[in-house]
Amino acid sequence: MDAPHLLTSIIHTLPGGLLVTLGISLLSAVAGFVIGLLLCWMRCSPLCAAHAIAGVCISALRGIPILVVLLLLFYLPSAAGLEMPSVLAAVLALALNTGAFQAEILRAGFASIPRGQLEAAYALGLQDLRILRRILLPQVLGLTMPQLVNELIILVKNSSLISVIAVTELLRRSEQLVAVTYRPLEVYTATAILYLAANLFIAWSGNKIHQRLIAGRAG
Amino acid sequence: MDMPADIVIHWADFFRQHGADLALGLWTTLHICAVAVSAGILLGFMVEILSRNHILRRRILRVYIEIFRGTPLLVQLYLLYFGGPAFGLSLEADTAGTVGLALYAGAYFAEIFRAGFLSIPAGHLEAAHSLGISPLRILWRIELPQMAGLIVPPSVNQIITLMKDSAVLSIITVTEMTKQSTRIMNESFIIVEPLCLLALSYWLLSSLAGWAGRCLEIRLTRHRSLKK
Numbered sequence: 001m002d003a004p005h006l007l008t009s010i011i012h013t014l015p016g017g018l019l020v021t022l023g024i025s026l027l028s029a030v031a032g033f034v035i036g037l038l039l040c041w042m043r044c045s046p047l048c049a050a051h052a053i054a055g056v057c058i059s060a061l062r063g064i065p066i067l068v069v070l071l072l073l074f075y076l077p078s079a080a081g082l083e084m085p086s087v088l089a090a091v092l093a094l095a096l097n098t099g100a101f102q103a104e105i106l107r108a109g110f111a112s113i114p115r116g117q118l119e120a121a122y123a124l125g126l127q128d129l130r131i132l133r134r135i136l137l138p139q140v141l142g143l144t145m146p147q148l149v150n151e152l153i154i155l156v157k158n159s160s161l162i163s164v165i166a167v168t169e170l171l172r173r174s175e176q177l178v179a180v181t182y183r184p185l186e187v188y189t190a191t192a193i194l195y196l197a198a199n200l201f202i203a204w205s206g207n208k209i210h211q212r213l214i215a216g217r218a219g
Numbered sequence: 220m221d222m223p224a225d226i227v228i229h230w231a232d233f234f235r236q237h238g239a240d241l242a243l244g245l246w247t248t249l250h251i252c253a254v255a256v257s258a259g260i261l262l263g264f265m266v267e268i269l270s271r272n273h274i275l276r277r278r279i280l281r282v283y284i285e286i287f288r289g290t291p292l293l294v295q296l297y298l299l300y301f302g303g304p305a306f307g308l309s310l311e312a313d314t315a316g317t318v319g320l321a322l323y324a325g326a327y328f329a330e331i332f333r334a335g336f337l338s339i340p341a342g343h344l345e346a347a348h349s350l351g352i353s354p355l356r357i358l359w360r361i362e363l364p365q366m367a368g369l370i371v372p373p374s375v376n377q378i379i380t381l382m383k384d385s386a387v388l389s390i391i392t393v394t395e396m397t398k399q400s401t402r403i404m405n406e407s408f409i410i411v412e413p414l415c416l417l418a419l420s421y422w423l424l425s426s427l428a429g430w431a432g433r434c435l436e437i438r439l440t441r442h443r444s445l446k447k
Contacts, residue, residue: 059426067387068414068417072414075404078410161387185298185301188301195294196285
């Protein structure tokens with residue numbers, strides 16, 4: 001295959017894959033945030049059992065490679081006779097993994113909120129959920145923004161692993177293109193450039209948002 | 220299958236059949252990680268040493284760091300293993316995996332060392348220079364001991380992350396733990412045992428590494444605490 005042909009087929013195939021990659025990453029990041037919040041809440045709860053369960057979950061999810069979690073989620077249900085859709089397994093594995101890391105990030109964020117604010121909110125008779133939504137989360141999100149953006153970048157990179165269970169994201173599409181063109185060097189270089197561009201963009205916009213948040217606090 | 224004795228017999232059977240393969244996988248994982256981590260630490264250290272006080276070198280090495288931190292390890296491995304032959308670099312899977320993991324590790328360790336060097340007050344270096352201490356001696360006796368306590372926790376984290384990332388090497392057919400387990404799954408259609416064992420092994424290994432890291436950290440920062 002000559003160079004112009006190769007370039008056009010790369011341009012036709014890979015950007016669509018990048019969109020799938022970004023979509024799945026974003027979905028997993030949001031699901032992971034909910035899981036992280038839940039784990040964090042359990043970890044901070046006075047209930048001994050909840051504290052212990054969350055501790056074990058966080059330790060396991062942080063200690064087991066994401067590829068192995070993915071294989072577990074994909075193959076174990078099939079061993080029990082259930083059909084696991086590969087996209088669901090992929091999002092679940094990514095979300096569980098990032099959730100455990102986000103839980104630790106959020107815990108540090110919550111710990112940095114002065115206790116007096118909570119006492120004041122209780123004294124004013126605000127409901128728990130309202131305190132979380134209107135008082136805690138806005139501050140915690142602002143404080144932990146850089147780490148959360150970092151998690152998103154790691155997530156985008158980890159999402160390349162879901163190509164193993166045949167989700168047609170960026171890397172899977174590149175593999176398919178290589179199978180047709182026999183040009184691994186060129187195709188995978190293009191793949192790497194796309195991943196790099198996506199991550200640099202996420203880092204850049206994360207910085208922008210963070211600066212705006214800081215400016216808002218100062219002003 | 221519900222009796223405890225049956226379960227024991229079942230697992231004993233499993234280990235008799237596949238124990239050797241799994242042990243080989245564990246050994247390969249540990250071996251590759253040890254080589255790649257050592258090479259990565261050395262590489263990261265060299266990158267930081269070379270990019271100090273030299274703007275052009277720093278810019279070039281910054282590109283290396285950004286590329287290897289900004290792309291997935293799997294893509295890097297594909298480029299090295301499948302793309303390598305296009306420019307005459309045909310590597311065995313094991314070698315490609317080790318080299319790929321080491322290059323990836325180097326970029327992260329370079330960042331850790333950079334933070335370490337930044338933490339040394341400039342006054343210490345000025346004082347050492349004015350006393351006529353040689354640069355190598357400054358590095359060995361003044362900079363490295365002071366930054367040790369600071370760089371050990373992130374380094375241990377990084378080593379654990381790399382150990383987990385080494386599972387990715389299975390995709391380019393390196394016969395480490397994950398590959399051996401998936402091979403057993405494909406050949407014998409036993410799914411639950413190898414997968415659960417695999418997850419447990421990684422969990423155990425990273426917990427062990429984390430514990431060892433905490434011990435090392437306490438040892439290296441002893442001088443900071445008040446009680447001896």
